[in-house]
Amino acid sequence: MPTDNSNPLAWIDDALTDLERQDLRRHSATRTSAQSALVTIDGLELINFGSNDYLGLASDERLAAAAHAAAEREGWGGGASPLVSGRSLSHAKLERRLAEFEGTEAALVFPSGFAANAGIIPALVEEGDAIFADAKNHASLIDGCRLSRVTRFIYPHRDCDALETMLRQSAGVRRRLIVTDTLFSMDGDLAPVARLTELAAHYEAMLLLDEAHATGVFGPNARGVTDQLESTHKPAAPGSAGGSHAASSHTIRIGTLSKALGSAGGFVCGSQSLIDWLANRARTYVFSTAQPPATSAAAIAALDIIQSEPHRRQELLARAADLREGLRAQGWTTGHSESQIIPLILGDAKRTLDLATKLRDAGYFIPAIRPPTVPEGESLLRLSLCYHHTPEIIDTLLTRLARFAGRA
Ligand SMILES: Cc1ncc(COP(=O)(O)O)c(C=O)c1O
CATH class of the missing domain: 3.40.640.10 (Type I PLP-dependent aspartate aminotransferase-like (Major domain))
Incomplete structure (x- = not known):
């Protein structure tokens, strides 16, 4: 579409189209449940690995x-x-x-x-x-x-x-x-x-x-x-x-x-x-x-x-260690994570977005992090653990991810 010269804000539409083309355009999701291990986002009930509510206190x-x-x-x-x-x-x-x-x-x-x-x-x-x-x-x-x-x-x-x-x-x-x-x-x-x-x-x-x-x-x-x-x-x-x-x-x-x-x-x-x-x-x-x-x-x-309640942070970090170990055993690149934040580093923005979509279809909310949040070529899925993630939730996630390992 030609740029409308009479509108000084017309460049914004072009810039947004550019972002779309590069798979970098973001859209705000709407959460209609409280923040917890299970959330409803844009009408979908999903297991939530996308919040920083590490100790599960946001809805306490x-x-x-x-x-x-x-x-x-x-x-x-x-x-x-x-x-x-x-x-x-x-x-x-x-x-x-x-x-x-x-x-x-x-x-x-x-x-x-x-x-x-x-x-x-x-x-x-x-x-x-x-x-x-x-x-x-x-x-x-x-x-x-x-x-x-x-x-x-x-x-x-x-x-x-x-x-x-x-x-x-x-x-x-x-x-x-x-x-x-x-x-x-x-x-x-x-x-x-x-x-x-x-x-x-x-x-x-x-x-x-x-x-x-x-x-x-x-x-x-x-x-x-x-x-x-x-x-x-x-x-x-x-x-x-x-x-x-x-x-x-x-x-x-x-x-x-x-x-x-x-x-x-x-x-x-x-x-x-x-x-x-x-x-x-x-x-x-x-x-x-x-x-x-x-x-x-x-x-x-x-x-x-x-x-x-120190057990909240102790259990969180112990489960994060288990998840990291499980992911590394499946061959995922998780960088140098030593915490409750675990990246699945894929590099390419489109591959990262595609995997986030597949996981969303499987019932998981795991945000795709792309430039400019991370440098070009370092796109990743950011898994963020919280206290409400039980060992069962983590095991099921690992089973799901095993199906995508090597194919992402
Ligand atoms: C390292 C760091 N500092 C500061 C902030 C901003 O904190 P807030 O979300 O409270 O504005 C963030 C947010 O993610 C962060 O990661």
Whole structure:
């Protein structure tokens, strides 16, 4: 169809057609059931391997009850930025609770994890500084880095030698900031946090760790990959709040309330001065409406459950290990996953979409992840496990996948 020159938005139809041709056009699905192991999406009842509700809390009635009570007490909307009048009692309690949970002096809650990253990074660096970022960081970290408009060094995925070379090359810069996911959202692999911590200390760089997919799941205190690492270096004393915070007291740790915590919102935790600075300078905190009190209250209820029901994360990780082993035995390429996120890497976008469609026909919802979410040639099916996936569900999935192995 010829482009309509009188309509300045006409290019959009052409661009969408291009996406369609490349098998890259996305459509929003509509879920008409609660988020759980079984979901109804676009009218189809499917076994759900496509949510980040890792601990099965998104539809837990205790979160709904806490949200309901807070909405009755404090109203529904945030109404204004936290610095004006939007920070409700539930929001303030959540920030205190998160600091305790994370073992840090303070925490700050943002409207989403994306907003946290987009606001925090530009508040930490400015002209004359440099950022060092893993090539596979989440889009929100990438955008936070772009918004900061400082020199960016992108190191190959998890490659600390390359990072060190870049750190050496940047001798003249004023401040340095290393930025990484701790658990990569598409590949399910872990950042080399121990080495990153050493490099940050040696080169006097700030270290920002985004634990979005690890909060609630990893470590003896469920704080994430850093927690797991610290526990292997220095075990927590029985009954104590946790182990050494050698790494965490000098880092900027980000998490989200929207994944394992089953609620919504993002947060950062660290020293009191870091939090005070970000409350003054992170534009997505200062200039955005605070999260509704009900959302904060639901997140507090989730923290209670995470602390009192550790079997959820233990069973989740054990089942993920079983599934990974079963998939590898069938010959699927699952990369370096060490977590509840397991990629089936197929490479080609069309093959990936075709397999997702076959699986949907067989009753499974497993999203096809294609560029730009992953680099060209690295399309994958992203299997994301949650606590509600029983061993039977996992066995049946493996049986189904065995039929497609080698033919996908
Ligand atoms: C590593 C990482 N950080 C941040 C976010 C954004 O969090 P939210 O969904 O709460 O905006 C995501 C979302 O997938 C993520 O994977």
